Amino acid sequence: MIFFKKKKKKQQESNSVSTKGSLTFPELMKKLTASADFSTVKQSSLSTFYISYYKTLVNPEFVHRDLLPYITEIPLKNLDDIQKHLPLDGMVKTNDVHDIANKVTAGFILIQMNKDDPEGLLVPSLSTENRQISIPETEFSVVGPKEAFVESLDTNLNLIRKRLPIPEFTVKEVRVGKLSKTRVAIIYIDGIADEENVNTAIQRVNDIEYDHVVDSSYINQMISDNENSPFPQLIDTERPDRVASVLSEGKVAIMADGSPHALTGPTTIVEFFSAFEDYFLNWTLASVIRLIRLMAVMFSVLSSPLYVAVLTFHYEMIPENLLATLVASRNDIPFPPILEAIVLELSIELLREAGARLPSKVGQTIGIVGGIVIGTAAVQAGLTSNVLLIIVALAALASFTTPVYQMSNTIRLLRFPFLLFAQFLGLLGVAICFAFIVSHLLKLTSLGRPYIAPLYPLRANDLKDALIRMPFSMQNSRPSLLRPQDKARMNKKRATAKHDIED
Amino acid sequence: MAKKKLLIIFTLILLTGCFPSKKILEDVQLVSAVGYDYKSNNQVELNGMVAIPQRGEDIPPISQVFTATTNTSKMARALEQAESPKPFEIGRLEIALYNNRLAEKGIYDLVDTLQRDPSLGRDLYMAIVNGSTKTLLKQQYPLSETPSKYLLQLLDQNMKANIPKSNIHDFLYRYYGKGMDPNLPLIEKQGDRIRVVGTALLKDDKMVGQLKLEDSFLLKLLMEPFEKGIYEVKFKNNQFFTIQNLKSKVEYRFKDVKRSPSVDIFVHVKGRVSEAPKIPVSDPSLIEQLERATEIAMNKRINKIVKKLQKAKVDTIGLGDLARSRTRGFDFKHWDDQYPDIPINVKVNVEIIQAGITE
Numbered sequence: 017m018i019f020f021k022k023k024k025k026k027q028q029e030s031n032s033v034s035t036k037g038s039l040t041f042p043e044l045m046k047k048l049t050a051s052a053d054f055s056t057v058k059q060s061s062l063s064t065f066y067i068s069y070y071k072t073l074v075n076p077e078f079v080h081r082d083l084l085p086y087i088t089e090i091p092l093k094n095l096d097d098i099q100k101h102l103p104l105d106g107m108v109k110t111n112d113v114h115d116i117a118n119k120v121t122a123g124f125i126l127i128q129m130n131k132d133d134p135e136g137l138l139v140p141s142l143s144t145e146n147r148q149i150s151i152p153e154t155e156f157s158v159v160g161p162k163e164a165f166v167e168s169l170d171t172n173l174n175l176i177r178k179r180l181p182i183p184e185f186t187v188k189e190v191r192v193g194k195l196s197k198t199r200v201a202i203i204y205i206d207g208i209a210d211e212e213n214v215n216t217a218i219q220r221v222n223d224i225e226y227d228h229v230v231d232s233s234y235i236n237q238m239i240s241d242n243e244n245s246p247f248p249q250l251i252d253t254e255r256p257d258r259v260a261s262v263l264s265e266g267k268v269a270i271m272a273d274g275s276p277h278a279l280t281g282p283t284t285i286v287e288f289f290s291a292f293e294d295y296f297l298n299w300t301l302a303s304v305i306r307l308i309r310l311m312a313v314m315f316s317v318l319s320s321p322l323y324v325a326v327l328t329f330h331y332e333m334i335p336e337n338l339l340a341t342l343v344a345s346r347n348d349i350p351f352p353p354i355l356e357a358i359v360l361e362l363s364i365e366l367l368r369e370a371g372a373r374l375p376s377k378v379g380q381t382i383g384i385v386g387g388i389v390i391g392t393a394a395v396q397a398g399l400t401s402n403v404l405l406i407i408v409a410l411a412a413l414a415s416f417t418t419p420v421y422q423m424s425n426t427i428r429l430l431r432f433p434f435l436l437f438a439q440f441l442g443l444l445g446v447a448i449c450f451a452f453i454v455s456h457l458l459k460l461t462s463l464g465r466p467y468i469a470p471l472y473p474l475r476a477n478d479l480k481d482a483l484i485r486m487p488f489s490m491q492n493s494r495p496s497l498l499r500p501q502d503k504a505r506m507n508k509k510r511a512t513a514k515h516d517i518e519d
Numbered sequence: 520m521a522k523k524k525l526l527i528i529f530t531l532i533l534l535t536g537c538f539p540s541k542k543i544l545e546d547v548q549l550v551s552a553v554g555y556d557y558k559s560n561n562q563v564e565l566n567g568m569v570a571i572p573q574r575g576e577d578i579p580p581i582s583q584v585f586t587a588t589t590n591t592s593k594m595a596r597a598l599e600q601a602e603s604p605k606p607f608e609i610g611r612l613e614i615a616l617y618n619n620r621l622a623e624k625g626i627y628d629l630v631d632t633l634q635r636d637p638s639l640g641r642d643l644y645m646a647i648v649n650g651s652t653k654t655l656l657k658q659q660y661p662l663s664e665t666p667s668k669y670l671l672q673l674l675d676q677n678m679k680a681n682i683p684k685s686n687i688h689d690f691l692y693r694y695y696g697k698g699m700d701p702n703l704p705l706i707e708k709q710g711d712r713i714r715v716v717g718t719a720l721l722k723d724d725k726m727v728g729q730l731k732l733e734d735s736f737l738l739k740l741l742m743e744p745f746e747k748g749i750y751e752v753k754f755k756n757n758q759f760f761t762i763q764n765l766k767s768k769v770e771y772r773f774k775d776v777k778r779s780p781s782v783d784i785f786v787h788v789k790g791r792v793s794e795a796p797k798i799p800v801s802d803p804s805l806i807e808q809l810e811r812a813t814e815i816a817m818n819k820r821i822n823k824i825v826k827k828l829q830k831a832k833v834d835t836i837g838l839g840d841l842a843r844s845r846t847r848g849f850d851f852k853h854w855d856d857q858y859p860d861i862p863i864n865v866k867v868n869v870e871i872i873q874a875g876i877t878e
Contacts, residue, residue: 327544328541328542328543328544329541329542331544331547331549331608331610331611332610332611332638332640334611336613336671339549339611340570340572340579340580340664342544343544343545343549343572344572344573344574344578346544346545347545347572347574348574349545352543353543353544440538441538441539442539
């Protein structure tokens with residue numbers, strides 16, 4: 017069995033770009049000045065010193081208005097004097113070359129008395145361009161807050177923290193990525209979130225080994241329990257209100273700088289089918305909508321496989337009144353049902369993909385051209401039956417009702433194995449494929465917690481906010497799956513009591 | 520590990536031979552009705568009706584009949600196959616018809632091949648035809664697209680109101696069960712209509728008698744609770760009125776089953792006067808008279824039907840089975856011997872609870 021064994025290549029540490037190893041100060045300055053946007057200014061009005069910084073990272077207004085006036089108008093002998101006179105915090109005096117290298121590339125200004133002396137004062141002055149906070153697009157809701165995360169971690173933390181103004185709200189920060197050194201924040205409420213969950217999250221993020229991490233979706237894939245599963249194992253949300261709400265349940269959130277999304281976990285599969293808007297509606301409405309969504313998922317996954325299975329193997333199952341219509345529409349089609357279904361499913365996927373890659377105005381045209389023109393033409397040309405066209409279109413529509421984008425992608429993908437099994441074994445095949453998926457889900461975990469939790473292992477108490485959403489007065493305990501340190505959300509008695517004005 | 524993987528792949532390749540054969544809907548000829556006609560003592564003519572869908576959704580399907588005469592019905596199918604463009608599939612069979620001459624000889628062997636077929640449902644309708652099933656199936660009926668659809672709807676709605684419920688499951692249950700005998704609807708082709716003319720009474724699998732449509736309604740009252748149907752009663756001086764059954768219930772009481780049995784059957788009918796020309800139904804005292812008149816008329820007729828069943832030694836109601844279920848150490852032989860002479864008293868209790876919205 018020599019073919020199957022591959023000798024593991026020795027992992028090569030790429031040290032060429034990392035700041036590890038010995039580096040002297042002149043070498044560092046040589047590297048820095050190689051960039052066109054690095055500037056070193058010699059100031060010699062009353063006393064002489066050197067100011068070096070990246071013009072593209074530092075706010076020039078800050079340098080001229082808030083830094084230079086303070087240090088040029090008074091005679092200053094050494095760096096300690098400068099540090100005393102500057103009305104700023106976060107300054108560091110160091111002669112560590114690595115520290116200087118890290119800080120200068122992160123937007124600090126280096127002040128030296130002597131050009132070749134490694135001792136310098138580092139003054140923070142990072143200026144970043146931020147997008148305005150806009151309305152959520154992938155998780156839009158009609159009622160409720162209209163704020164979405166932006167690409168700045170600090171702004172995002174501000175959006176969450178103002179919703180949870182308590183000292184227990186804790187942010188742990190880690191830097192990830194050899195090149196990108198992305199700031200990643202692990203957020204939880206101390207005293208509610210289970211320590212084990214928090215430690216798992218921190219450890220997983222710490223263990224990330226990659227050169228650049230540009231988005232939280234990288235982290236989502238890197239830290240998920242099973243990388244090969246098509247099912248997302250952490251919820252990806254752009255709503256600060258949703259993050260605040262799950263944090264108070266005892267979950268952990270992970271955010272990366274430069275990413276307008278937060279990851280929350282441990283999560284369960286039912287959570288992927290609940291939109292945050294469910295909490296803004298009356299519980300009866302929200303529950304019905306959740307059930308409709310769940311049926312839409314089943315329909316989306318199973319409808320075209322069932323069509324193939326029934327038409328290929330089980331003609332006995334077709335309702336009497338539908339039989340004539342079905343046979344009539346199938347009569348002229350040269351393909352067997354499976355080819356017909358795969359061609360249609362793929363063309364819907366094509367349309368979707370084309371729509372997603374094109375600017376939104378052109379995207380609409382694609383929808384109309386694809387949906388109406390190709391659809392009608394395909395039926396008239398006798399390539400597909402119109403019954404299947406309806407089924408496939410409805411299934412595609414149903415797959416879009418899933419509120420979490422990643423999950424709706426998974427659902428679209430999931431019907432293809434079902435289709436193949438339906439073609440080979442009919443309804444039995446559909447059942448076998450279902451068994452495969454259920455057993456996969458049973459094995460899946462999210463941050464070490466069972467993925468299909470309130471259903472299996474059954475947590476009857478957690479069902480109050482799973483397939484249906486019970487009223488707020490009954491949501492008196494946090495989900496037991498998360499092992500919260502503080503189980504009770506509120507006093508149930510006081511929550512259910514309705515006071516009249518006389519009381 | 521690698522060996523295991525190879526083994527799995529190898530097994531999967533071998534297993535591809537085990538895939539079930541495909542029966543794609545439009546590539547098979549679905550038989551929707553079969554009719555069996557009497558040819559000679561050993562030979563049966565099998566008529567299979569197929570509905571051939573036409574191009575386009577608005578055009579109704581055309582029905583065609585394939586005919587073959589053989590000794591066994593499966594062989595007949597093979598002969599018919601010889602002139603069909605697509606293979607026959609019997610899984611969508613909706614109704615099986617038996618010619619009355621054939622039914623008098625016994626139909627079990629023909630039903631047996633249907634019951635063995637795994638692709639057939641248990642809700643298949645069966646009926647006995649006065650006359651040839653071939654001409655009945657060949658006719659185009661203006662009332663429905665195909666004869667099979669016509670028959671299906673016809674039996675479906677009549678079994679709710681006029682005739683006892685019966686499909687292949689009921690037939691076999693009553694055929695195999697002790698102390699009961701099957702019944703089947705009796706139909707007839709009249710011009711371009713098909714008419715339910717009554718109920719065929721079977722002893723085992725042989726037709727031994729029949730009841731008219733009005734009597735079938737009364738038989739249904741004796742057999743099962745139901746909520747439909749109309750009965751006409753004669754009132755004094757040539758006045759007639761009709762009672763619509765709103766809810767009927769039947770109760771059986773057995774006495775002294777082991778030695779000299781006797782049976783009391785109580786039928787409770789809650790009804791509505793649906794038509795009563797020249798009778799002022801809003802009068803409460805009159806209602807009571809109408810109730811009495813109905814009870815007397817029904818009692819008289821039902822007792823006649825029961826006598827007829829006893830005389831033919833058919834237990835269509837299933838009294839033997841009912842008696843067995845209530846008696847420890849029940850002896851079928853004793854019961855069967857005595858059945859024709861058992862005093863069976865039927866008592867109908869009619870309650871008129873409505874006389875229409877004008878009352």
